[in-house]
Amino acid sequence: MMYGLKYPSIKLLLLCSIFYLVGCSGSSHENGENTMDIEVHGKINAQLTSPPYVPDPIGSRPAKNVIVDMEILEQEGQMANGVSYIYWTFGGSVPGSFIRTRLGDEVEFTLKNHPNNKLPHNIDLHAVTGPGGGASSSFVAPGHEITFSFKTLNPGLYVYHCATAPVGMHIANGMYGLILVEPAGGLPKVDKEYYIMQGDFYTKGNNGEPGLQPFDMQKAIDEDADYVVFNGSTDALTGDNAITAEVGETIRLYVGNGGPNLASSFHVIGEIFDRVHVEGGKLINHNVQTTLIPPGGAAIVEFKVEAPGTFVLVDHAIFRAFNKGALGMLKVTGNENESVYSGTIQEGIYQPEGGSIQTMPGDQGAPEAPTAQSVSERIKLGKSIYARTCLACHQEEGQGIPSAFPPLAKSDYLNADVDRAIDIVLHGKTGEITVNGQKYNSVMTAQTLTDEQVANVLTYIYNSWGNSGVEVTPMMVTKRKSAH
Ligand SMILES: [Cu+2]
Numbered sequence: 001m002m003y004g005l006k007y008p009s010i011k012l013l014l015l016c017s018i019f020y021l022v023g024c025s026g027s028s029h030e031n032g033e034n035t036m037d038i039e040v041h042g043k044i045n046a047q048l049t050s051p052p053y054v055p056d057p058i059g060s061r062p063a064k065n066v067i068v069d070m071e072i073l074e075q076e077g078q079m080a081n082g083v084s085y086i087y088w089t090f091g092g093s094v095p096g097s098f099i100r101t102r103l104g105d106e107v108e109f110t111l112k113n114h115p116n117n118k119l120p121h122n123i124d125l126h127a128v129t130g131p132g133g134g135a136s137s138s139f140v141a142p143g144h145e146i147t148f149s150f151k152t153l154n155p156g157l158y159v160y161h162c163a164t165a166p167v168g169m170h171i172a173n174g175m176y177g178l179i180l181v182e183p184a185g186g187l188p189k190v191d192k193e194y195y196i197m198q199g200d201f202y203t204k205g206n207n208g209e210p211g212l213q214p215f216d217m218q219k220a221i222d223e224d225a226d227y228v229v230f231n232g233s234t235d236a237l238t239g240d241n242a243i244t245a246e247v248g249e250t251i252r253l254y255v256g257n258g259g260p261n262l263a264s265s266f267h268v269i270g271e272i273f274d275r276v277h278v279e280g281g282k283l284i285n286h287n288v289q290t291t292l293i294p295p296g297g298a299a300i301v302e303f304k305v306e307a308p309g310t311f312v313l314v315d316h317a318i319f320r321a322f323n324k325g326a327l328g329m330l331k332v333t334g335n336e337n338e339s340v341y342s343g344t345i346q347e348g349i350y351q352p353e354g355g356s357i358q359t360m361p362g363d364q365g366a367p368e369a370p371t372a373q374s375v376s377e378r379i380k381l382g383k384s385i386y387a388r389t390c391l392a393c394h395q396e397e398g399q400g401i402p403s404a405f406p407p408l409a410k411s412d413y414l415n416a417d418v419d420r421a422i423d424i425v426l427h428g429k430t431g432e433i434t435v436n437g438q439k440y441n442s443v444m445t446a447q448t449l450t451d452e453q454v455a456n457v458l459t460y461i462y463n464s465w466g467n468s469g470v471e472v473t474p475m476m477v478t479k480r481k482s483a484h
Contacts, residue, residue: 035153038063038104038184045069046107048097051231052194052243054254055100058182063104070097071112072121072140072175079201079227080234080325082210086392087232088121088162088173094232095197095258096160096177101127101152103184108149109134115143118445120164125150126296127158127179135163142445155183157280157298159256166404168260169392172202172220174232176258178298190302191249197256198264198293198315198326199232200225204396207324214391217401223261228320230313230328237313237328245305247334252302256280259295265316266291266299268330270309275302290316305332372456375463375471382460385453390461393444398465404442406435409465418458418470422480425454451477 043065047055073092079085090096101107111123120141124133128150131137137148162175178197202220203213207227219226230237237243245251257264273288277300285291291299305311313328314321321327372378390408394400398409408414413435414421428446432439449457451474458472 035103036151040065040104040106043067046099046101048091048099049195050091050093050097051095052196052237054098054180054193054195057186057189057193058100058102059186061102063102063106063184066101066105066107068099068107068109069112070110070123071114072117073114074117074119076212078233079203079213079229080208083203083205083208084212085201085203086173086212086214088117088119088170088175090123090160090162090175090177094174094176094199095195095256096175098177098195098254099160099179100182101179102182102186103152103155105152105181106149107152108147109138110145110147111138111140112145113140113142116448117142118447119170120443121162121170121175122164123160124163125158125160125179127152127154127156127160127181129153132163133160139164141443152181155181156282157181157254157256157277157300159258159296159298161258161296166217166401168220169215169217169401171258171260172200173215174199174258176256178254178256180254187252187300190252192243192245193252193254194243195254196230196237196313196328197258198228198230198262198266199258200260200262201227201229203227212388214387214396217395220260225262225320225324227325228262228315229325234325234327239329242310242329242331244331244333247305247308247332247337250302250304251330252300254298255291255293255301256298257293257295261295262315262317262320263295264293264326266293266301267314267316268301268303269312269314271303271305271311271330273301273303276300305330307337308332308334371452375459378456378459378471379463380460381453382456382458385449385457386460389447389449390457398461400435402438403440406433406438406440408461408467410467411435414461415468418462418472418476419480421458422454422472422477425449425458426477426481451481 041062046066046068049055070090072090074088076084077087087094113121122135122138124135126133128134130150134148138146140146158179160177160179162170164170202216203226204216205213235241255266267290276285276288276291278285280298280300293299309332311330315326372381393405394408398407400407425447429444432441454477455472455474462468462470
């Protein structure tokens with residue numbers, strides 16, 4: 001205080017120069033122009049692509065009204081050989097559809113939540129200047145759609161992701177992607193462009209354990225990933241899925257990291273990045289071996305391929321590459337260039353020890369919905385329905401997730417009224433309820449199960465975790481259905 005009073009002029013000078021700096025390099029200014037004032041000319045539908053592909057370059061087109069139509073799909077996919085997972089996706093892929101815009105575009109964004117989905121979702125685009133990056137205007141329930149708009153004020157490569165509670169879980173299930181904002185005039189031309197995004201996954205079973213693997217909340221909290229992968233699965237970029245180029249071509253990789261937890265030490269074995277747009281921004285670094293990409297961050301990586309062979313993309317935190325799946329391939333064809341590299345290059349030289357999982361014959365493919373002949377059989381069948389349908393929200397031991405999903409273990413609410421529980425599974429539930437003294441006000445969507453399955457899963461729940469032990473029969477379920 002005293003110091004400040006003694007040297008008021010210095011303080012003022014400092015303040016002024018700070019304002020000056022902000023004014024000159026502030027976020028919404030590009031080449032002295034206020035990007036907010038860029039006018040749009042006409043309207044186009046955005047071309048959306050799934051990884052590893054990107055839409056066509058924007059080139060010299062003026063800023064436009066860009067219509068983006070994005071559909072959220074919750075769907076089962078393959079994490080690794082013999083291992084499947086229920087992914088939550090923007091556009092049906094992990095990462096979600098690539099969105100390509102230019103500076104000054106006015107994006108009209110429609111987010112559609114498919115009616116078969118179980119959960120509400122939204123989107124936070126890091127390219128958006130506004131509350132929650134769009135998240136606060138885009139919350140959408142299954143079977144609904146919502147439209148909001150924004151203007152792109154800063155060029156760069158940005159992550160988008162779902163920001164619905166529990167946020168970590170939505171991201172961990174694959175709800176992230178990239179949006180590119182090209183500067184006026186576009187990025188310099190290259191021969192090949194690809195879209196790659198790293199993500200870490202947390203499954204009930206350890207890496208390689210076959211079958212449908214549910215999300216594991218505790219492992220996610222502990223940051224103990226079972227899989228660390230590019231583009232959603234261990235083989236999204238290997239073998240026949242490798243990205244390709246020819247000797248002499250220039251490559252641009254748009255690389256993002258969805259996380260949720262782990263930073264990526266992105267490296268291409270046998271290549272040096274000629275140029276890296278550090279953190280996806282304007283700063284360009286040259287001659288980079290490994291670039292660090294934090295969760296919720298991105299980088300643009302450019303290099304020329306001078307020699308043929310298979311170049312392996314890895315997270316150089318190397319156990320992740322060889323044991324958890326963070327490995328991709330760039331296959332370059334063309335003539336040997338012995339002045340660059342003389343040696344024998346064999347395809348598959350870097351076949352990972354852990355990349356292809358040794359599978360045990362699993363018990364998948366069992367016929368759907370067999371009929372229970374006894375209470376113990378009903379409980380057994382109900383347990384597998386629970387693992388598939390309810391566990392993601394209500395958790396392994398029915399403990400729920402505080403302030404998001406109520407517990408089913410020792411639930412006074414559940415045990416008080418069997419018919420009400422049947423109704424909830426049949427029709428879903430919204431509005432405030434109190435379970436074991438805690439208030440919940442969220443959405444459980446209706447579950448598409450047969451009467452037999454509803455009976456089995458509820459009987460399993462009632463006979464687990466200290467609950468009342470009643471049996472729910474398919475007859476009781478059928479009765480409740482006709483009561484409506
Ligand atoms: Cu979501």
